[in-house]
Structure formats: structure tokens, C-alpha cells
Amino acid sequence: MAYVSDVSYGAVPVVRRRAVRTVTRIADAGGPLRAGQVFRATLAGVVAWYLCIWGGLSSEPYPAALAALLCVRSTVFGSFSSAASYAGGCLLGALIALPVVFTSWPTYAGLAAVLLLSGLAGGSRLFGAHGMHVPATALAVLVLARGEVQQQLVPHIADIVVGAVVGVLFNLVHAPVRLRAAESAVDHVRSELAVVLRGLAGALADGEPPEERLGRAWRDPLAARVRTARGELEHARESVRWNPRRRARRAARQRLDEEALSALERLVDHAGEIGRVLDRAVPPEDFRGGYARLLHSAALCVRECRRGFRHPLLDATRHGWEALMRDTDARHHRHGPGSEAGRAVLAVEGRLLLLLDRALADLDRPQASP
Structure with missing residues (x-):
């Protein structure tokens, strides 16, 4: 007699038995929790986009929506940690590339220095899964001309900060518990x-x-x-x-x-x-x-x-x-x-x-x- 851990349902129809097992598997896997997280992240992205446009930070604040999506996590601590590592990684990448932008047009030596420093910084455990945003932001800053830094970089960083704050606030308002x-x-x-x-x-x-x-x-x-x-x-x-x-x-x-x-x-x-x-x-x-x-x-x-x-x-x-x-x-x-x-x-x-x-x-x- 094989070991069976499921509850015996007797004469319950097969369809109902399968439905009960399906619902049990979804509940055990945390399906409703993930669905709620996706809903909160979507709503946070929309709100962050609207706030940036309403506040005049930028006309297409996609960084704010992305930051809000990334910072809505299944726990409050995870949301704070993600916001700090993502926003901090983007800010550090910009700070690494700015000296090269202001001192000279990026050369091979400047590009190599930026990639080396940003790669080492992004590999730190401090940034976790968001470490890749350090070299990505540094490369994006290298593309900017000196006169474009204030017009493009500052609104970009501001959008990220707004999105991260909105994502954290959404988790604080409805803090999930498991x-x-x-x-x-x-x-x-x-x-x-x-x-x-x-x-x-x-x-x-x-x-x-x-x-x-x-x-x-x-x-x-x-x-x-x-x-x-x-x-x-x-x-x-x-x-x-x-x-x-x-x-x-x-x-x-x-x-x-x-x-x-x-x-x-x-x-x-x-x-x-x-x-x-x-x-x-x-x-x-x-x-x-x-x-x-x-x-x-x-x-x-x-x-x-x-x-x-x-x-x-x-x-x-x-x-x-x-x-x-x-x-x-x-x-x-x-x-x-x-x-x-x-x-x-x-x-x-x-x-x-x-x-x-x-x-x-x-x-x-x-x-x-x-």
C-alpha cells in the first residue's frame, strides 16, 4: 500500500477533488501573495509616473515607474533594502562617470577606468541584485555631453528617487505578512x-x-x-x-x-x-x-x-x-x-x-x- 498524504474525499466528484488540490497548491506556493505584490507594484509605477509629471520633474519619467516596480517587494525590509541599493547604485554609477565627463571627452582610458570602478562597486554585496545598475548608469552618463548633465541626469536621478520612495510607501501602507x-x-x-x-x-x-x-x-x-x-x-x-x-x-x-x-x-x-x-x-x-x-x-x-x-x-x-x-x-x-x-x-x-x-x-x- 503506497504512502498517500492527501485527504480521502470519498464520493466527492473528481472535478471537485482536482479543484481543491489546485487551490491548495496555489495557496501553498504563495500565489495570492505574488498577485498582490504585482498589483501593488503596478499601481506604484503609475503613481510614480504621475507624480513626476505633475511635479514637473520630467515629461517621460520611465525611471520613476521602473524604480517603483523594483522597490515593491514581498516584505517591508526587502522594500527598504531594494530602494536603498537601487537608488544608491544608480547614484554611485553617475558619480563614478561624472569626473570623466567634466575633465575630458571619454577616451579608452577613461572608459576602462569607469568600467573597472563601476564593475567593482556593483559587485559589492551592498547592492545585491541591483549591482548591475552601477555600471549601467555609469555608461549612460558617459554618453551625455557636459551641457546635458543638468538637463538630463538630474531629472533622471530625481525620477529614480521618487519611484523608490513611492514603492516603499506602497509597501508600508499595505505591509504584507506571511x-x-x-x-x-x-x-x-x-x-x-x-x-x-x-x-x-x-x-x-x-x-x-x-x-x-x-x-x-x-x-x-x-x-x-x-x-x-x-x-x-x-x-x-x-x-x-x-x-x-x-x-x-x-x-x-x-x-x-x-x-x-x-x-x-x-x-x-x-x-x-x-x-x-x-x-x-x-x-x-x-x-x-x-x-x-x-x-x-x-x-x-x-x-x-x-x-x-x-x-x-x-x-x-x-x-x-x-x-x-x-x-x-x-x-x-x-x-x-x-x-x-x-x-x-x-x-x-x-x-x-x-x-x-x-x-x-x-x-x-x-x-x-x-
Whole structure:
């Protein structure tokens, strides 16, 4: 039976099932967020163009519209950073080329000096993705004659500044926050891990290898979910950086569950190791039933693994683990600690109990109140 993480919809029509999956994929990928960013960038470009014409800065203020488009980002901090690097890069490129324009007509030596300096400056980490605008602006300035600097360069730089400011203001007015996507990604990890633990329990109870129940590559989608959740958590934390909305910052502190995700990451590693142990050997039947019940209980605890909540089943699961540990110790001594059967008990059952003990300890760590 292959590992399937999608929810079973029973008799729901195929069309509705596909529609639900499509909407889920779009939401997980941040589709609405990107659409909102494109809309804000478009509106910011139009407003920057109108302001430059209305203020008499230039008749065709395309640099203002371009700067506004480039400075509308998915986060407030990203918008500030993009505005500073883009406007600063263009201004630095102009400053590098101006001495050559005013001292002499650009020669090969002057062109080489401008390209070298602007290229080195543009490659700095300070300008990030906008570093290419340093040499591009420097080359554009070299084309100007001395008398055209004030008539063309000054309005050009002014348009860029206006566009960058408009882009930042649009992000400040509607500062996007990605808390919901991060919460959803962490919840997906909980659900996937609970399904895996139940699958391991079912395979163990039936004496099957985990691959028979979960599929050959069952670890890959679980690891992918963890990576996605970690990335969404980083994006959410970045979205409240420099965010002027106090409510958003407070909500981020309450809802971004870093402790739970770290515990889930360790639990995923423990589940993978349990699967590897069961791939190598099948424990005896009197051990399999008790351990399978503990895995089912752990799956229920995983589903509610979050900060500030302690699952009431966790203590009972710990007591069940202790009882199974006593039975395993008794079996080990009955076979003889130095015998081959005794060593086999430690190699399989002892290892499985150790991994489950670590998993239960990790489930107990994020339960402290926030």
C-alpha cells in the first residue's frame, strides 16, 4: 500500500477533488501573495509616473515607474533594502562617470577606468541584485555631453528617487505578512508525520517492512515538507521585520512556532531511523503489538505538537514505554546478556525503544508556555 498524504474525499466528484488540490497548491506556493505584490507594484509605477509629471520633474519619467516596480517587494525590509541599493547604485554609477565627463571627452582610458570602478562597486554585496545598475548608469552618463548633465541626469536621478520612495510607501501602507502560510506549512508537517507514524505502526503490527505500507521513497516527501515549512517560517519572520503594524509583530511572536518545528524536524529523523531499523529486522510478535500501540499514541501527540499545549496522552504513552522497556529487559535477561539471542534483543528492540524515548522527549520540549 503506497504512502498517500492527501485527504480521502470519498464520493466527492473528481472535478471537485482536482479543484481543491489546485487551490491548495496555489495557496501553498504563495500565489495570492505574488498577485498582490504585482498589483501593488503596478499601481506604484503609475503613481510614480504621475507624480513626476505633475511635479514637473520630467515629461517621460520611465525611471520613476521602473524604480517603483523594483522597490515593491514581498516584505517591508526587502522594500527598504531594494530602494536603498537601487537608488544608491544608480547614484554611485553617475558619480563614478561624472569626473570623466567634466575633465575630458571619454577616451579608452577613461572608459576602462569607469568600467573597472563601476564593475567593482556593483559587485559589492551592498547592492545585491541591483549591482548591475552601477555600471549601467555609469555608461549612460558617459554618453551625455557636459551641457546635458543638468538637463538630463538630474531629472533622471530625481525620477529614480521618487519611484523608490513611492514603492516603499506602497509597501508600508499595505505591509504584507506571511504568517498563515507558515502556520499551514508547519501543520502539513504534523499531518504528514502522523500519517508516517501510523503507517509504521501498521507495518510493524502486521510484520511487514515499512516500504510495503508507506512506499519505497516515503522519507522524501516528509523531508520536503520540513524544508518547505522551514522556508515559510523564515519568510514569515522576514515579513514582520521593520513592519509598522504592531499587531502583526505581536501575532508573529504568538503564532510562529519555532520550537514546535524544531521538535518536528527531530521527530522526522527519529521516524526515519525507526523505519531503517524495521527494514533490517522484524521484532518478535510480543514486542510488535505494544510498540505499534505506542507509535499510534505518538502519532496523536505529534498531531497536536505545538507551543503551549501538552497532549494529555503523552504521560500515558510514557508509562506504556516504561512497561514495554521492563518487558524487553526481562526478555534480554531471560535469553542471557551474552547470548546471541540477548544481543539480538538489544540490537532491535533496544534500539527501537531508544528512538521512541527520544521522540517522546522531543514531543515534551515545545510544550512550555510561550
